[in-house]
Amino acid sequence: MTFSDWIALGALTVSGLTFWQTRTALQKQNNLSDREIELIRIQLSKSYDEHAKSKKANVSARMFKIDKTTWRVRIFNSGQAEATNVRLLLDDQNQMVSTGMISGKFPMTKLESGQSVDINAIVHMQTPPKETLRIRWDDESGLNRENTTEITI
Structure with a gap:
């Protein structure tokens, strides 16, 4: 193997690591986005319930x-x-x-x-x-x- 082959192999390794890191970061971000969406849904339902409760006498x-x-x-x-x-x-x-x-x-x-x-x-x-x-x-x-x-x- 020549010196240029080693450089190409190193570049390919760095590229692979970068691809893997980007992919895991995107998966974590998607999971976080799903949690944020669920949290917003819960907050909205709580807000609607409180609003309905404020209009009711008991x-x-x-x-x-x-x-x-x-x-x-x-x-x-x-x-x-x-x-x-x-x-x-x-x-x-x-x-x-x-x-x-x-x-x-x-x-x-x-x-x-x-x-x-x-x-x-x-x-x-x-x-x-x-x-x-x-x-x-x-x-x-x-x-x-x-x-x-x-x-x-």
Whole structure:
């Protein structure tokens, strides 16, 4: 082998190493691009979920004891949006809350996020240990959204 053959072999080796290095770098870059695309998709879905959540009110109820004989039902909005036209729907079986007690407070024109309203509850010896309340409201996400809640003594 002559000197020029050695130089050509060295150039071919350097060229091969450069080709291999470029190929592995491109593969790593493609893998990174795939990860970036997946990360962007996840961030977009989170953003859409947060936006949808910010338009929803979550109206619920719970019963609590003030003192030895006084009970109240608290209707509250734990969602991020304002609830409008909040209605408390009672069935014929309901004994804890009378329609006379709620007629002055419901339907409420609006119940803001974090706001609540208390209603006196009637608890006596024949009161069932749990009852079902249906709460219906409107918000930015839709009309006549409903939550059925069991309140317990």
